[in-house]
Amino acid sequence: MIPELGHFCLIIAFILTVIPIIGIFYRPFSVITRGSILGQAFFIHLGVLALIYAFVQDDFTVYYVSQHSNSALPIGYKIAALWGAHEGSVLLWVWILSCWALAISCQSKILPKIFLNRLLGVMSALQMGFLLFLLHLSNPFIRNWLPNIDGQDLNPLLQDIGLILHPPILYAGLIGFSVPFAFVMALLFNANTQKILFAWLKPYVCVAWCFLTLGIILGSWWAYYELGWGGWWFWDPVENASFMPWLTGTALLHTFGLVKKSKKYITWFICLSMATFLLSLLGAFLVRSGILSSVHAFAVSPERGQYMLVFLGITLSISLTWLIYRLPHFVTQKSSDKSLAWHSVLGLLLIQNSLFSVLCATVLIGTLFPIGYEIVTHQKISVGFPYFNQVFVPLSMPLFGLMGLLAIRLKKETPKTIAAIGITSILVGFWVCFIFPPIYPSWGSKIIVGLGVSISTWLLLTTLKILFSFNKRYLPMSIAHIGVGLCILGVTINTQYSIEKELKIKPGDSLVLAKNNIHFTELNFLEGPNYLTYEATFVVNNTIIKPEKRLFTAQFIPMTETAMDVTVWRDIYIALGEKLDADFWSARIQYKPFVRWIWAGGLLIALGGIMSFFLHRKGH
Amino acid sequence: MTKHRTLRLIFVLLVLLGTGLSSWLIIRALKENISFYYTPTEAITGKVSQGVSTRFGGIVKPRSLDRLHGLEIRFILTDNQHDIPVVYSGILPDLFKEGQGVVVTGFIDENGVLKATELLAKHDENYLPPKITHAPTAQTSVSPTVGKQ
Numbered sequence: 194m195i196p197e198l199g200h201f202c203l204i205i206a207f208i209l210t211v212i213p214i215i216g217i218f219y220r221p222f223s224v225i226t227r228g229s230i231l232g233q234a235f236f237i238h239l240g241v242l243a244l245i246y247a248f249v250q251d252d253f254t255v256y257y258v259s260q261h262s263n264s265a266l267p268i269g270y271k272i273a274a275l276w277g278a279h280e281g282s283v284l285l286w287v288w289i290l291s292c293w294a295l296a297i298s299c300q301s302k303i304l305p306k307i308f309l310n311r312l313l314g315v316m317s318a319l320q321m322g323f324l325l326f327l328l329h330l331s332n333p334f335i336r337n338w339l340p341n342i343d344g345q346d347l348n349p350l351l352q353d354i355g356l357i358l359h360p361p362i363l364y365a366g367l368i369g370f371s372v373p374f375a376f377v378m379a380l381l382f383n384a385n386t387q388k389i390l391f392a393w394l395k396p397y398v399c400v401a402w403c404f405l406t407l408g409i410i411l412g413s414w415w416a417y418y419e420l421g422w423g424g425w426w427f428w429d430p431v432e433n434a435s436f437m438p439w440l441t442g443t444a445l446l447h448t449f450g451l452v453k454k455s456k457k458y459i460t461w462f463i464c465l466s467m468a469t470f471l472l473s474l475l476g477a478f479l480v481r482s483g484i485l486s487s488v489h490a491f492a493v494s495p496e497r498g499q500y501m502l503v504f505l506g507i508t509l510s511i512s513l514t515w516l517i518y519r520l521p522h523f524v525t526q527k528s529s530d531k532s533l534a535w536h537s538v539l540g541l542l543l544i545q546n547s548l549f550s551v552l553c554a555t556v557l558i559g560t561l562f563p564i565g566y567e568i569v570t571h572q573k574i575s576v577g578f579p580y581f582n583q584v585f586v587p588l589s590m591p592l593f594g595l596m597g598l599l600a601i602r603l604k605k606e607t608p609k610t611i612a613a614i615g616i617t618s619i620l621v622g623f624w625v626c627f628i629f630p631p632i633y634p635s636w637g638s639k640i641i642v643g644l645g646v647s648i649s650t651w652l653l654l655t656t657l658k659i660l661f662s663f664n665k666r667y668l669p670m671s672i673a674h675i676g677v678g679l680c681i682l683g684v685t686i687n688t689q690y691s692i693e694k695e696l697k698i699k700p701g702d703s704l705v706l707a708k709n710n711i712h713f714t715e716l717n718f719l720e721g722p723n724y725l726t727y728e729a730t731f732v733v734n735n736t737i738i739k740p741e742k743r744l745f746t747a748q749f750i751p752m753t754e755t756a757m758d759v760t761v762w763r764d765i766y767i768a769l770g771e772k773l774d775a776d777f778w779s780a781r782i783q784y785k786p787f788v789r790w791i792w793a794g795g796l797l798i799a800l801g802g803i804m805s806f807f808l809h810r811k812g813h
Numbered sequence: 814m815t816k817h818r819t820l821r822l823i824f825v826l827l828v829l830l831g832t833g834l835s836s837w838l839i840i841r842a843l844k845e846n847i848s849f850y851y852t853p854t855e856a857i858t859g860k861v862s863q864g865v866s867t868r869f870g871g872i873v874k875p876r877s878l879d880r881l882h883g884l885e886i887r888f889i890l891t892d893n894q895h896d897i898p899v900v901y902s903g904i905l906p907d908l909f910k911e912g913q914g915v916v917v918t919g920f921i922d923e924n925g926v927l928k929a930t931e932l933l934a935k936h937d938e939n940y941l942p943p944k945i946t947h948a949p950t951a952q953t954s955v956s957p958t959v960g961k962q
Contacts, residue, residue, distance in 0.1 A: 421904075421907070535824075551831070551835055555835065555839055558839060558843075559839075559843070562843065562847075566847075572849060573849070573850035573851075574847050574848060574849050574850060575847070575848055575850060576843065576846055576847060577846040577847070577848055578846075579842070579845065579846045580842040580843060580846035583838065583841070583842040583846070584835070584838045584842045587838060588835055588838065695884055695903050695904055697883055697884055750907070750908070751907045751908070768904070770884075770904040770905065771904075771905060773880065773884075774880070779884050779905075781904050
């Protein structure tokens with residue numbers, strides 16, 4: 194009964210989305226626009242609760258629940274299983290979109306009524322598309338007429354704290370960019386834009402961007418400890434799908450300063466907002482269609498891919514047509530036509546924006562190239578991750594150089610100081626690459642270390658100068674930029690100094706890895722709530738860590754649980770392989786220096802965003 | 814030329830240079846890092862050149878997995894029409910087992926043996942590599958009937 198009610202609630206929400214859309218064009222309807230948004234949010238929440246209820250009650254007559262839950266599954270995972278597969282994650286998407294729409298309609302006092310109604314109308318149109326997808330092609334409430342006695346269990350890979358957190362946070366970010374999208378669509382109706390509108394929008398972009406940043410970091414951290422490879426970024430199509438909107442979103446966040454200064458940048462702002470959300474949609478399409486091979490791919494289903502493609506196509510063509518149709522009204526506005534020096538703060542921001550767009554384009558090309566190639570030549574190919582490293586890394590370097598320059602410009606430093614900081618950082622880079630030779634001490638590797646360390650030193654020194662000017666305005670920016678510096682340092686050192694060993698090993702064996710004593714003491718066979726496990730005990734310099742090899746009994750899926758000995762400077766990362774002959778096991782043991790710095794830097798970047806949000810709120 | 818115009822010219826040249834540089838990087842990197850994807854049948858019928866790193870999708874033939882010394886293994890990759898022997902050294906992915914879909918990256922040596930550098934088994938147990946239409950063994954589990962409302 195409850196699942197049917199949940200299904201019914203979603204249908205009501207779907208019908209309610211029509212009202213704000215009509216409200217855009219037919220004024221009398223717009224009186225109930227906000228009411229309808231409230232109603233949508235209410236019914237979608239009920240729908241989500243109904244599915245959670247089905248999971249918690251182990252209602253295996255619901256097909257989705259029977260496929261992705263099990264009576265022995267811990268309760269936290271039962272709730273998180275809601276977004277563990279396709280249908281539920283579409284529901285999560287819809288749910289988060291309704292939350293964003295609700296947030297807009299509650300925080301809209303300063304917006305002109307007519308603008309608000311258009312904004313909510315666009316949000317509803319998007320919601321309508323997703324609800325139709327949910328109800329028509331991915332209904333999680335479908336019954337299973339031959340009920341399983343017990344569910345098939347959640348994919349063991351997903352039974353982890355990472356799963357509970359990663360998708361909702363990432364989605365909150367991706368979907369959050371629907372707000373600037375709807376905003377610019379509404380903005381295009383009327384050329385007499387007021388600056389107050391942009392001030393209203395900024396916190397939304399800021400929050401969405403923070404969520405996206407956190408989501409990406411969480412995904413990276415999760416992949417690191419859960420997949421057993423010890424990598425933290427794979428340039429997988431789906432990772433790229435979340436990274437591209439992050440790149441344009443970051444650019445978008447930096448354009449608010451430009452728009453505040455002069456109206457002539459509004460066009461650029463509009464394009465970026467549209468691109469960011471459309472890239473989020475593209476990501477949804479890539480994941481849902483399974484068109485690109487990826488670790489994230491759910492089982493392939495052509496109709497879903499087609500629907501997403503059509504939805505993406507419609508959104509893209511309507512928004513582009515609307516933009517082209519209305520743009521002349523914006524361009525003809527006379528604005529102050531003072532030309533911009535490239536080294537002024539605004540000029541640097543503009544260059545930064547174009548660099549971000551180029552970076553995003555390179556990732557986009559690498560991600561979509563296999564699709565284009567297959568259409569033209571009917572041959573399946575894949576683009577390996579070295580492509581991304583070879584293109585992305587060199588093209589991102591000028592960006593980091595500019596970031597430091599920007600910090601210096603804000604404080605109006607003399608060229609002398611700039612040169613001093615620059616030379617210091619280059620010296621530090623050289624010093625590091627010669628004193629600590631990389632694992633493969635080739636020239637290429639040394640140059641990478643030198644460059645990476647120089648750039649992060651440059652970034653850190655220049656940003657610290659800003660930070661210690663104790664100007665509250667620059668605080669969020671300094672924190673985020675320091676995060677970028679630490680991140681680059683972590684990435685450089687981690688990629689160039691990591692050691693990986695694959696061994697045949699038995700209890701009692703020991704080895705030395707980068708001056709760390711590792712001893713395999715024992716191996717036990719244990720029983721977990723829904724799995725059996727071999728638990729190995731390793732001693733790394735007196736710390737005990739316990740990697741496991743689990744067998745999830747519902748579907749007999751084996752699963753590696755890695756274990757790490759963590760310090761600030763390095764991780765010792767151990768993943769069990771499998772049982773070989775006699776007592777021997779295969780194992781992957783890795784030395785990963787500075788790997789925590791990557792995520793620490795990422796967290797600082799997100800923290801900068803959060804601080805900016807709160808400072809902005811205080812300012813109004 | 815006025816100073817303003819010179820600046821503009823420099824700016825345009827810089828933009829052109831930047832675009833050129835990035836296009837060059839992209840094209841060069843794409844050339845080096847594309848890997849083609851084939852099924853065993855395509856590999857046998859000679860579409861694949863020797864010694865070039867390529868991806869192969871197929872199924873691990875049941876009862877073909879052999880452990881050699883150390884971490885080395887040998888198995889047969891099949892698409893139910895043709896087989897290729899594969900050797901690999903290293904840790905196997907969790908979901909790698911006989912009868913399961915797998916994507917192998919590597920190159921074929923002069924004896925027709927595929928030397929694998931990377932094995933990918935999908936997280937989804939219902940996964941079959943692209944172009945492979947059915948699993949080799951008869952499916953024993955019956956998928957539950959889905960009722961439409």
